[in-house]
Every structure is written in C-alpha cells, then in structure tokens.
Amino acid sequence: MSGEERETAILATAERLLEERAPQEISVDDLARGAGISRPSFYFYFPSKEAVFLTLIDRLVAQADAGRGDVLERLSEDPAARWREGLQVFYDTFGAHRALALAGAQFRTVNAEARELWANVMESWVNDAATAIEAERVRGAAPAGLPARDLAIALVSMNERVLYATFAGDPPALAEETVMDVLLSVWLRSIYASTEPPRF
C-alpha cells in the first residue's frame, strides 16, 4: 500500500467511525488501526486527529460551496421556486453526509480552524442571499425593510440550526418531510411580506 493510499484509508476510517460515534470518542489509535498502521505512523500523515476531521469538513464545505449555483440570480422567473432550489442545496449536500455534517457542527465549537472554515461558507450564503434580496427590492418585487444583510444572517442562521436539529433528530425538531416547506415559508414572508402586524 502506498503512502497516498494510507492517507486515504485514514480519511475513510474517520468518516466511517463518525457514523458510529462522536469525534471526541475517536482516538488516534482507532484511526491508525483502521488504516492498518501504528499510532506513530499516523503522525506521519496528519499532525493530529483534528487535522483529519478538518480535511473531511473542508471537502464537504467545498462541495456545498460548489453546489451554490446561480438560481438566486434568476429569481424573477419564479421567486418561490428559485428560493426553494437555493435552500435545497444546503439540505441536499449536508443531508447526504449527515454524520460528517453533525460532527462538523460539533467540532466547530471546539476548534478555531473549523470555526473559520464554517464562517466562510456562512458568509458566502449570507452574501448571496443579501444580494438576491436587494435585487428583489430593486425590481419592486420585495418591499423595503430590514438591511438585506441583517435579514440574510437571521435566515441563514435559522436554516443552519433547524437543519442541524432535523438531521440530529434532537427535539424540538422539524420532520424531514416538512422542514423545507417551513423554512421556505419563513424566508418568503420575511422577504416579501409588506405588512407589519395589525393593531387590533
């Protein structure tokens, strides 16, 4: 087995083990054994187990980022449908690698690099959403309201937290089948609703 194969084996072992247990319950020894090498050899490939998780998360995040197409630039075709497609990318990418996505969310709370990595994705999403909201206002489809960026931050944050709960299944969570409908509805109302609450 070549060096590169060993490295791949370590990453594969990590992803597999993350499906069974949390990152802090996986030891360097587990990863080394899983890849068929000794613990010191592990350190030839990665400086720490954190680095392994970070590599996996980095990949997933890059994938999510690549999935972010240009649907938000074609909102005028059919706003509700396009927004739905936009939100769906998030759901699909992370839903396809749940264990890793959940591990990432957890890892992010204890690791500065992971936190930064995630902050970057969030920032891209927020930017896209804010730009789209502004465009909708310019073309007269959406009324003025909160600063677009502030609104985008709140909505993207909502999606993150709600999807996390749904994937992890920790209550109170929305059901898989309805989660996207609920999120989309809050997005649409927050962006397009022209009414403030009635005073009666």
Added chain:
Amino acid sequence: MSGEERETAILATAERLLEERAPQEISVDDLARGAGISRPSFYFYFPSKEAVFLTLIDRLVAQADAGRGDVLERLSEDPAARWREGLQVFYDTFGAHRALALAGAQFRTVNAEARELWANVMESWVNDAATAIEAERVRGAAPAGLPARDLAIALVSMNERVLYATFAGDPPALAEETVMDVLLSVWLRSIYASTEPPRF
C-alpha cells in the same frame, strides 16, 4: 471551610474559569485548586467536571425558564411590544451570563444530559410561542399558515443560533444593538404577514 462552602467554591471557580477558557480546557485539577482542595477531594463533591458544568447550566436554564412570564398571553394589548418583551427575556438572561451560555451551547454538543436539559427549555419556549400564534389566529390578528408549532420551532431555533453568534462574536453575526430588532421583525412578518410572494 464547611463542605457546602467547598461545593460552592468549586462552582464559583468553574464559572470564573469559563470566562477565560472553554470547558474542555478546564481540568479537574484547575477546579480543585481554585476551591483550595486536592484533586481527589474534588471527587467527593462531584463525580466529574461535567457534573459541575451541568449544575451551572441547570441553574441558568431554570432562571431563563422562570423569566418566561405571561407576556405572550397579553399580545392583544400591543402585539409587537409584547412579542419584543418575550424575546427580550431570552436575550437578557443569557446575555447576563454569556460565558456560561456559550459554554453550555458547546457542552450540549458532547453531553447527552446537557442536550436533554436544553431540549426541555427549547420545548417550553416553542410551546409558549405556538400557543400564542394560535391565539392570534383565533382572534383574527394573524392569518392562517404553517402549523403553529412548526413555525414556532423555526423561529425559536433562529433566535438561539443568532444570539449565540452575536454573544460569541463569531461571524457572520448581527450586532448587539440591532439583533433584537432583526429577530423581532422576522417573527412579526412570519406570524402576521398575509402575503405570499408576488408573481411578477
């Protein structure tokens, strides 16, 4: 120093240390030293350092729960103002113990008991909000729409995530001064807005 004072000293040390560093960077030895006892003596008072953090979080959560008054039952007086008061409790309670709140959010990802504790608070908030939304619909102030509970879950989740980012200061975060305005606006639009997006 009596036994009870020692126990209090351990808790106080934990809360103080949490202001400087993350829970996983605090050792049993740190807590014991801070309380002026040896490490083995620590175990006389608490079975693990997790138990210490759990006790602190439990208290904070109880405090937040107690703060949840009946404002949501008096929405008809002035919906926007009452909802604002309701959301403000969340902000005030956790804002007053930021370090602990952030540690709690982190701890929750690795500890089942903490997770359950938090799930209970979330559930209370969701219930209150859902009940209030239904009442607003019944009295004709809010239009029909998403199941009230689903909407409540999404909104409470949004608040949690957004406030976490604001308190932790990890980007993209909303500013302290505007965060409550932004959240409130999304709540009001999601609950009271009667318009679906225009099709032009």
Added chain:
DNA sequence: GGCATTGTCAACATAGTGTTGAGTAACTGC
C-alpha cells in the same frame, strides 16, 4: 469517651496524546 459521619489526600491504575530515534524499503542518479 466511643463512634458514626464527613471530609482529606498520597499513591496508584489507566488511557490518551504527541515525540524520538533507529530502522527498512524503494526509487534515483551515476
């Protein structure tokens, strides 16, 4: 004074991380 109860800690056992240094295998240029 006897005797629980409460509290204390030195010493131990165990499990994990990361390092060192000595060794092997394989390819590279001559």
Added chain:
DNA sequence: GCAGTTACTCAACACTATGTTGACAATGCC
C-alpha cells in the same frame, strides 16, 4: 549495481489527564 536520498514504519518514551483506593483526620453527638 551501488551510494544517496526520500518515503515510510514503529518500539519505546515523556507527558497530561481522569478516576480510584485506602489510610487518615476532624467534627458532632449520644
């Protein structure tokens, strides 16, 4: 076909943390 370099491996070590044991005080109280 062999000297030199690079890629890779691992036993043994040093360190840090957790949690346990068992012997030993104090304190109260009957």
